[in-house]
Amino acid sequence: VTCGTSTEYSNPVLVTLNPPFPGGTYTINSALPTSGTNYQSFTDAAAALACGIAGPVVFNVAPNSGPYNEQIEITEIFNSSSTNTVLFNGNGNTITFETTAADRYIIRLNGANYVAFNNLNIVSISADNNFGFHLINDASYNVITNCFIDLTSTLSNTGSTNAGIVISGSTTSAITAGNNGSNNIIINNRIVGGYYGIAINGASAANNSMNNMITNNSIEDFQYYGIYSRSISNSVISNNDIHRPTRPATSLFIGYYQVTSGENNLISSNRFFDSFAGISGTSFSASYAIYHTGVTASVGNENKVINNVIHLNGSNGTIYAIYNINSGHIQYYHNTILLDDPNSTGGTTRGFYQTTSNTGIDIRNNIFSVTRAGTGAKYCLYFNTATSTITSNYNVLHMDAPAGTNHIGYYSGNFTTLSDWQTANSGAYGQNSVAANPQFVNPSQSLLYPLNSLIDNLGTPLGVTNDVTGANRSTTTPDIGAYEFSPVNKDVEIFNLTSSLAPCYGTNDTLKISVINIAATTLDFSQDTLHINWSISGASTASGTASVYSGTLPGGDTIVVNLTNSMNLSAIGMHEISATVNSAWDEIPFNNNTIQEITVDSVYAVISSDSVCSGNDANLALVGSAANIQWQVNDGNGFINITGANQATASYAVTSNMEFRANYCNNKISDTLSVVEINLPAPVTQNDTVCFDNPATLSATGPGTMNWYTTATGGSSIHSGSTYTTTLPATTTFYVEASTSGTGGSDSLLTTIQAGNACGGGSMFNITALSGAITVTGFDVSLTGQVSQTVNVY
Structure with a gap:
C-alpha cells in the first residue's frame, strides 16, 4: 500500500498451480478407495481430469465391480487432442442413475473433446x-462404442423426454439446435427404448454438425424416431x-x-x-423408414440414400417407405423395399412419396415390391407435385397386392401398369x-435377397461399388436393389x-434343425455334402458338426x-444354441x-x-419347464392318479389329510405337498322369541368364527x-x-452374499404365498470384510 512517499507490503500470497493429470493407465474399482492409480467411481475419475491431461489416459473399469450408481459429467479437458485422448474401458460394467427433469443425463460430455x-x-x-x-x-471428436444403452424402464412412457444418445443444444430437449459438436463416432452399440434412439442436432442451415459417424448399431423399441438428425452434413x-x-405400445415409426x-x-x-412387431391388437399408426423434410443439398454435394433394406409391416396405418417433403438433390440408389403385410386390413401404401416442389431427386436401381393386404390405395411410386424434377428409371416395380386400389405410380393421376x-x-x-x-x-426374416433371374444385371452404373453386404458390384451391369446377386x-x-x-429338457437330448432348399435345383447330398456346425453356450457348453452325406432335397x-x-x-438357466451352414457349394451366406x-x-x-375345509378344493400348480403332467393324490392308501388332472394347474376336493404330487416329463416326480383337512362340527344355535x-x-357356539x-347357501355374511x-x-x-382361517405368522430368511462373484456380489430369492398375503417388514444387513461395501436392496 502506497501513501504519499511511504509504501507498505502485505504478506505474500501463494498460488499453487495443479499440474495436468499424467498420461497413463488407471483403474476404476468401487471396491477400492480413490488413491494412487485407482478411482472408486467414475465421478472421481472425471474430477481428476479437471486440470487437463499431459498425455493419453485410459481408465480400465475392474470387471464385475459395478453397478455404479452415479451421474457423470465431463467438461472441457485442457490439452486433449487426437493424441491425448481419454478412454473409459468399461469391461461390461453398468452405470445407472435415477435422473430428474432438470438433469436428464446419465453421462454428459459438456464441451469435452476426444x-x-x-x-x-x-x-x-x-x-x-x-x-x-x-x-x-461443441462436444466433438468423441467415441461411443460397444455400449448397451438400456432404457427399458421407459417402454411404457410415450413422452419425448427419453433418448439413448443425444447431441443437442438443450439440457432438457433432445432436438434443440445448437453448436453441439461434430466429428463424433457412435459405433457397435445397442440402444433399447426411448422416444428417440439417437438424436443429433447442428446449429443452423449455415452451421451444420459435421463429419459424424453412426454405424453398426442396433436401435430397438424406440417410441417414435430411430435416428433424428437436424442440420448435419458430411x-x-x-x-x-x-x-x-x-x-x-408405440406411435409412428x-x-x-x-430436417432443416x-x-x-x-x-x-x-x-x-x-x-x-411388439404390439398386441391393431395399430393405425404410420410407418416411414427414411424421411427427409426441408433438406436441399447443393449440386455435387448430394445426399445419398444407398443400399438400404426396408421391410415395414404390422399395422393398418399409412406406410411410406421413403418420404420426401421439399428435399432436393438426393440420390436414392440401390435400395430394396418390401411392403407385404398379409394381415393388414387397410392403410395407404406408397413405396416412394414426394411432395412440395424441388429438384435433383434421383430414383434409380431400386426394388419396390408392394403386396400388402387390405383395402387402402397402394403405389410403388407417388409423385404428388408435378413441378418437382425427378429422375426415375431402372427400377423393379412389383405391384401384386390382393386387395385395394393398386397402381404402379402417380403423377397428376394414377398409372396402374408399368x-x-x-x-x-x-x-x-x-x-x-x-x-x-x-x-x-426369406421375407418373413426380412432377408430380401432376390432369386428371380429375370431381374439379374438390369441396373445402370451409378458409381456404387459395393452392395449392402460389402460385396463388389458389377461396374457395367450392376444388379437392381441392395444386393448384388446371381441366380x-x-x-x-x-x-x-x-x-x-x-x-x-435333460441329458441325451436331440438337437434338430430344419433345412430348406431355396433354389429350384434338386440337391444331391452324395455329391454336395451338407455340413452344419453347432454350438451351445451359457448354462451348458458343447459344439460339433453334423453332416448329411446321402439323399436328395428338391427345390422348395x-x-x-x-x-x-x-x-x-439339464442345467438350470439359459442355453444359447447356434447353428451355421458350412458347405462350400452354398451360394448365399446371409441365411x-x-x-x-x-x-x-x-x-x-x-x-x-x-x-382346507372338508369338501373344499385344494388348488395345485406345477411351475417350471414341464410337460406330460399327471397329478396324483395320497389319502393314506398310496399315491394314485387324479382323473383328468393333466395340466399345470389342478383342483381336488379334500376329504381327509392328503398329499399331492405331480408326475411329469416321463416319470419325473415333483416335491410332495401336504394338506390338512379342517372338519368343523356344525355350530350349536339358540333361538329367540320376542314381541313384535x-x-x-x-x-351360536362352536369352534372358529x-x-x-339370511340364506342357506351363498350370499354375503x-x-x-x-x-x-x-x-x-x-x-x-x-x-x-363356523369358519376358521389362520392369519399366518412371521419368519425370517437368511441369505449369505459372497461379494465379487460374476454378478458383482448379490443374491436373489423368491417368496411365494401359498395362501393369503406376505408382508415384508424389513431387511437387516450385516457386513464383514476390510473394505467399504455398498448394499442395494431392490
Whole structure:
C-alpha cells in the first residue's frame, strides 16, 4: 500500500498451480478407495481430469465391480487432442442413475473433446427424463462404442423426454439446435427404448454438425424416431438395424429422419424392419423408414440414400417407405423395399412419396415390391407435385397386392401398369424399369435377397461399388436393389432349432434343425455334402458338426437334420444354441446362421393352502419347464392318479389329510405337498322369541368364527360373532356357519452374499404365498470384510 512517499507490503500470497493429470493407465474399482492409480467411481475419475491431461489416459473399469450408481459429467479437458485422448474401458460394467427433469443425463460430455466410452451398460431407472449419453456445447471428436444403452424402464412412457444418445443444444430437449459438436463416432452399440434412439442436432442451415459417424448399431423399441438428425452434413449413417421387435405400445415409426438442412450425407446399408412387431391388437399408426423434410443439398454435394433394406409391416396405418417433403438433390440408389403385410386390413401404401416442389431427386436401381393386404390405395411410386424434377428409371416395380386400389405410380393421376407409367410426364419415367416379382429368399426374416433371374444385371452404373453386404458390384451391369446377386443354383436356409425333449429338457437330448432348399435345383447330398456346425453356450457348453452325406432335397422342400443325439440341457438357466451352414457349394451366406435361446427353469409344485375345509378344493400348480403332467393324490392308501388332472394347474376336493404330487416329463416326480383337512362340527344355535318390533338376540357356539347369513347357501355374511342382535317385523330364519382361517405368522430368511462373484456380489430369492398375503417388514444387513461395501436392496 502506497501513501504519499511511504509504501507498505502485505504478506505474500501463494498460488499453487495443479499440474495436468499424467498420461497413463488407471483403474476404476468401487471396491477400492480413490488413491494412487485407482478411482472408486467414475465421478472421481472425471474430477481428476479437471486440470487437463499431459498425455493419453485410459481408465480400465475392474470387471464385475459395478453397478455404479452415479451421474457423470465431463467438461472441457485442457490439452486433449487426437493424441491425448481419454478412454473409459468399461469391461461390461453398468452405470445407472435415477435422473430428474432438470438433469436428464446419465453421462454428459459438456464441451469435452476426444473422450471415448467402450463396453459399458448404461441403464435407466425411471420412466421419463432419461438421456443415456448427452453431448452439448461443441462436444466433438468423441467415441461411443460397444455400449448397451438400456432404457427399458421407459417402454411404457410415450413422452419425448427419453433418448439413448443425444447431441443437442438443450439440457432438457433432445432436438434443440445448437453448436453441439461434430466429428463424433457412435459405433457397435445397442440402444433399447426411448422416444428417440439417437438424436443429433447442428446449429443452423449455415452451421451444420459435421463429419459424424453412426454405424453398426442396433436401435430397438424406440417410441417414435430411430435416428433424428437436424442440420448435419458430411456424415455417415450406415449398417444400422432400426426396428421395434418388442415394444408393446408405440406411435409412428420413423427410422431415419432428417430436417432443416444438410448435404453430402451417406445413408447406406441400413435395415429398417419390424416396425410394429411388439404390439398386441391393431395399430393405425404410420410407418416411414427414411424421411427427409426441408433438406436441399447443393449440386455435387448430394445426399445419398444407398443400399438400404426396408421391410415395414404390422399395422393398418399409412406406410411410406421413403418420404420426401421439399428435399432436393438426393440420390436414392440401390435400395430394396418390401411392403407385404398379409394381415393388414387397410392403410395407404406408397413405396416412394414426394411432395412440395424441388429438384435433383434421383430414383434409380431400386426394388419396390408392394403386396400388402387390405383395402387402402397402394403405389410403388407417388409423385404428388408435378413441378418437382425427378429422375426415375431402372427400377423393379412389383405391384401384386390382393386387395385395394393398386397402381404402379402417380403423377397428376394414377398409372396402374408399368406400360401406363412409362407414358407419364411425356415418357419421363421408367423406360428401363421392369415389373417382376423379385422372389425374395426369406421375407418373413426380412432377408430380401432376390432369386428371380429375370431381374439379374438390369441396373445402370451409378458409381456404387459395393452392395449392402460389402460385396463388389458389377461396374457395367450392376444388379437392381441392395444386393448384388446371381441366380441361385445351390443354396439352403436353416431355421427352427428345436430340442426333441422340450420342454422336458435333460441329458441325451436331440438337437434338430430344419433345412430348406431355396433354389429350384434338386440337391444331391452324395455329391454336395451338407455340413452344419453347432454350438451351445451359457448354462451348458458343447459344439460339433453334423453332416448329411446321402439323399436328395428338391427345390422348395424341407428336411429335418439331427445335429446331435447327446445334447445335455439339464442345467438350470439359459442355453444359447447356434447353428451355421458350412458347405462350400452354398451360394448365399446371409441365411446360413440361426440362434435359439432355451431357458430351462426348475420345476416345483405349489398349493393354495396347507389347510382346507372338508369338501373344499385344494388348488395345485406345477411351475417350471414341464410337460406330460399327471397329478396324483395320497389319502393314506398310496399315491394314485387324479382323473383328468393333466395340466399345470389342478383342483381336488379334500376329504381327509392328503398329499399331492405331480408326475411329469416321463416319470419325473415333483416335491410332495401336504394338506390338512379342517372338519368343523356344525355350530350349536339358540333361538329367540320376542314381541313384535322388539330386539331378538341369537347365539351360536362352536369352534372358529360364527358368520351369520339370511340364506342357506351363498350370499354375503351380515354379521360375525357368537351372538347376533336384530329387530324384525316378522318371524325370520337366519343361518350361521363356523369358519376358521389362520392369519399366518412371521419368519425370517437368511441369505449369505459372497461379494465379487460374476454378478458383482448379490443374491436373489423368491417368496411365494401359498395362501393369503406376505408382508415384508424389513431387511437387516450385516457386513464383514476390510473394505467399504455398498448394499442395494431392490
